[in-house]
Amino acid sequence: MNNFRKLAIGFWICIILTGVMTYIARPAIFTPQNIAGLLVEFQNETLAVYLLLSILRGFTLLPSTPLVLAGTLMFPTQLWLVLAVSIFGILVSSSVIFWFSDLLGISKFFETRKPERVAKIRTRLERPTGLAFVFLWAFFPFVPTDAVCYVAGTTKMNFPKFIAAIFAGEMILCSLYVFAGSYVMTFWSA
Numbered sequence: 290m291n292n293f294r295k296l297a298i299g300f301w302i303c304i305i306l307t308g309v310m311t312y313i314a315r316p317a318i319f320t321p322q323n324i325a326g327l328l329v330e331f332q333n334e335t336l337a338v339y340l341l342l343s344i345l346r347g348f349t350l351l352p353s354t355p356l357v358l359a360g361t362l363m364f365p366t367q368l369w370l371v372l373a374v375s376i377f378g379i380l381v382s383s384s385v386i387f388w389f390s391d392l393l394g395i396s397k398f399f400e401t402r403k404p405e406r407v408a409k410i411r412t413r414l415e416r417p418t419g420l421a422f423v424f425l426w427a428f429f430p431f432v433p434t435d436a437v438c439y440v441a442g443t444t445k446m447n448f449p450k451f452i453a454a455i456f457a458g459e460m461i462l463c464s465l466y467v468f469a470g471s472y473v474m475t476f477w478s479a
Contacts, residue, residue: 297349335363340374347382347435354430357463361470372460372467379434379459384452386435387442399439410440419446420454427458434459 311318339360346356353375360371390396399407413422414437423446426437434455441451 297345301349301351336370336374339363340378343374343378344381346378347386352433353379353459353463354466357466358470361467362474365471365474368467368471372463375463375467376456376460379463380452380456383434383438383455384448386438387448387451390439390442395435395439396443399436403436406436407440410437411444414441414444414446419444420450423451423454424458427455428462429458430462 339356343353343356343360346353356378357371357375360375361368364371386393386395390399413419416422423437423441426432427434438451438455
């Protein structure tokens with residue numbers, strides 16, 4: 290695992306541990322009213338952090354789903370903005386993985402841990418239906434989009450077509466997460 294990925298995961302773990310320890314020490318801080326007030330007071334900063342996390346998420350190879358759903362919870366009145374930030378973060382991280390997977394150590398991660406899967410993905414991408422495969426992979430919620438981004442970069446797939454397929458698949462999936470998630474939250478809170 291390369292140093293940047295270790296640092297990003299360590300930072301992520303520190304944030305989670307800090308939140309848990311704060312919750313244990315001072316649970317009164319975590320009332321819905323206090324959290325809502327904090328988000329309103331620091332809305333611009335929170336949105337900037339959300340954007341940064343959406344971009345950096347790809348470097349840790351963590352799925353985007355929890356982050357998209359968290360954005361829906363944090364910004365329930367700005368669903369289009371959540372969708373835009375989520376898609377932007379996915380496109381940036383997908384592009385970085387496509388172009389710089391060797392530099393980031395992602396190629397070593399996939400090639401040593403899942404060589405059979407990488408070979409199967411590569412075979413599918415090299416077919417004439419490769420772009421449709423990228424689209425479906427990006428749309429399907431139970432597979433890591435980062436894997437197809439890495440393999441597409443190694444096959445020298447046409448980047449504009451590749452990123453368009455990622456955009457289309459992720460746009461449908463994230464739209465479902467954001468708008469259906471908002472509907473479910475509204476339904477349950479009523």
